[in-house]
Amino acid sequence: MSIEDQANAALDMVYSAKTPEELSKAYAAWAASYDGETAALGYCLPFLIASWVARHVPAGEGPLLDAGCGTGLSGPCLKALGYGDLGGLDLSQDMLAIAGSRGAYGDLRQAALGGPLPWPDGHFRAFFSTGVFTIGHAPASGLHELVRITREGGHAIFTVRDQVFEAGGFQNVFDKLERQGRWRPVEQSPWFRAYAIADPEALVKTFVFEVV
Template sequence: MTGEADKTALDMVYAASTETELAAAYAAWANSYDTETAALGYCLPFVIAAWVARHVAKGALPLLDAGCGTGLSGPYLRALGYDEIEGLDLSDEMLDLARARGGYTALTRAALGGPLPWANGHFAAAFSTGVFTAGHAPASSLDELARITRPGGFVIFTVRDVVLEAGGFRPKFAALELARKWRPVEESPPFRAFAVAEPEVLVQAFVFEVL
């Protein structure tokens, strides 16, 4: 059963309507984020490795963890042979925890939805989980993720069911395909983001190859 503290933290995050509010919500949650989300069975930072390993060649570098949070994904992808992983997040507090975890070669404070500080085609792949959800990064973030991923590379991410249509993600997918920026490779069926609690929180995983 979800505890009151867990619900308060989640409510603060989902209720955020600006980048400043979202950063403040994650700053307040940072120190207890890992233990509380683990208790809820939050699995996205780990299951994303399955899609990365399926589509991205072992040893491809560098990769970008876009919205890396406390850095849960990095160490597991390094164990799978991805030795150069960079991370970005809008929360300094989250980045401090990711840095201490040691799975990343570089960490950058940046917000998805705006310009990103990398050249065209810098990354072999970009992946993101738990970021495209209510009150978080907009569908327009995908323009920059496609730009900074090299041709033949992949953009891999999850989208919460409640924003997939309402947040304009489907039209953005189609617009980038029409503009010959990427092509669709894989779309998962909806699945639970939390293995223990929050059964109504469903996401889908998407894989696009950059052209």
């Protein structure tokens, strides 16, 4: 089986998970080979997100939260750009162990988006998230907790997969947070490919909001 076939099989297992426990088990099985297999597909989101962070958060400001950090591919990119105060959360302890080995994160915690998060109100300068608001993963409602732990004037920077944007009620959550005076829209990208090589129909959009 080729690396691409192995990655697609792992993705199928992840997307078919019905519970957080099944999802955590799927990622535990994938953790050791995740980086090489997603690289073979041309998975670009963990690296592209650094561009949006750099556009809206001055280097050196923090702390920043990598929400759904996985194996921590974004951390070294941001560290190289001058962001030294990085935290991360993920559902999978196996993924967190790999993220911790990269030397870019100071505060890594196991938690599920959609439930309570283990930080106080306004703790982070910004949060960023890629590949998390997608098929079978975190619900749109998880944005409420992420906004809670982000300080006033901070930023929410995250991608959403096309297949879940409408079905998952993301626009409704966006509008509710805006009506509540919790954030305001700043920027959104066009839809673009999540994989530079494989799966050309897998589209995502990056959203940026300012917490108010």
